[in-house]
Amino acid sequence: MSDIVVTVPKRLWDEWIEEGSLPEDEESGDEYAYWLGGSPPHVRPRDRVYICAHGKLRGYAPLTRIIHKPGGGFGLCRRGGAVACTIDEPIPGFRGFRYVWWPRDAERSFPDWRTP
16 A cells, blocks of 8 residues: 655654664564554555654664554554665654655665664
């Protein structure tokens, strides 16, 4: 269907990194969820969930599934397979998700993805 983009707030960046399953990590089998409110996007397993932080695209991980939270909201789940990449365009933080607006050929490797 579509790839999507989410933002990790600046204050949670270090905590998000500590969570694991980063681009250089071996797959552990652990599953992680990025929680959002509202209605889920039109995505399916293996679509990309891109992460932005500190005004930059930091990379993506393949979506494994969407889980629904009792009372509302949903989690975008991932395991391993994360890739560090960026684009030559600033991406200010935002709430919720957005569908990707750039072509994949605009993406480039981002070895310094951890640095705010």
